[in-house]
Amino acid sequence: MLVQKPLPKFNISALLIFVVLFAACKKDKNILTTSTLITPTTFRTYYVAAEEVEWNYAPTGMNQITGNVFGNKEGTYLQNDTDRVGKKNIKAIYREYTDATFTKLKPQESADMGLLGPVIRAEVGDSIKVVFKNKASFPFSIHPHGVVYDSNNEGITGILPGTTFTYQWAVGENSGPAVRDGSSVGWIYHSHVMEEDNKDIYAGLVGAIVIYRKGYLDQNKPKDMDKEKFALFMIMDENNSLYLSANKAKYTLNHVSNDDPDFQESNLKHSVNGLMYGNCKFTAIKANDKVRWYVMDLGNELDNHTAHWHGNTVTASGSRTDVLYLGPANLLTADMNANNAGNWQFHCHVNDHIAAGMIALYEVK
C-alpha cells in the first residue's frame, strides 16, 4: 500500500538566515590566506584605539609603600621642575571601545591594569579581529606575539593618525598552552613601527593577549581559576618616547637639555603597569583564590627584572618559586593559591629598581 507522506513545510525565513550566515562565514574565511591558518569557528572582535593621555606615574601623590609623601629619592623621578618633567607625562596608550564608532570607551577590567591596553582573549581554534583606530598624532600599529598572521596583519606598518585598520589573526594549536602550561598562555602585543626605533613602545602602547584551551575561556578568566592579573615590569624610558619634545615643552618649558644626565635619569620611570612606588595595587583577590598572573617585560638591556611576590608563592612551568626572572619582551605565567591574606609587596628585586620605584602591592582579603 502506498502511504502519502506530508511534504515538509518550506520555511523561507530559515533559508534566508542560512544564506546570510553562510555568506558571512565565507567572507570571514577569506580573510587570511596563509596556509598554516586554521578554519575559524569563532571570531573575537575588539575595538582598540591608540590615544594620547596625560599619564600620571603616581596618581595618589604618595609613596604607598612607606605611606609618606615623596622625599628626595621619589622626587628624582616624580617631582616636576624647570629641569624635570616629573610624574605627569603625555603618553599614547591602547584603550578599548564598545564598537566601530569609537565613541564609547569600555571601562578597564580593573584599575590595577594601569597603562596596559585591553586584554585580547581567545580560545585555540578561534580567530581574532582587532579594529584599530589611531586617535593619536604619530603612526602606530598593533604587533601581536604568539598568534598566526600574514604579513598584512603583522602590525609593523604604521597606521596613520585618524585612520583605522582591521587586523585579523588566527589562533592555532601553536598559539595555545603546551604540555607544561596551564589552561591558558599569555602573549604581549605592542606598537611596532620600525622606522620610529620602537619609540612607540616607550610612548606606552603595550597590552596582553591570552589564549585558552578550547572550552576554558569563562568570563575573562580560565574556568579552572578564580582571577587573572597582569603586570608589566618595565623602565618606561621617557627619553626614548615619541613624546619627549612635547613633554619637555609642556612641563619644563624647554629649560633643560636632552643631554643633561640628571634629566635623563629623571625620565627613567621604573614602573609596574606604568605606576611607581606602590601606586599600582592589585585588588579583588580573596583568600584562597586561585590567581593566574601574567607577568611581562619590555624595554632594553636594563630591563632584566626579578618579579618577586611577598606573602605567597607561585608555580611556573611546574616549578615552585616566588620570583620570576624576566627579560625584554617575555611574558611568564604563574599560578598562585592566595591562601596567605594580607597587603603584600610585589616588586622587582633588583636593588636599584626597588629604590627607583618598581614596586607594586597586591591585597589578599
Ligand SMILES: [Cu+2]
Ligand atoms: Cu628590575
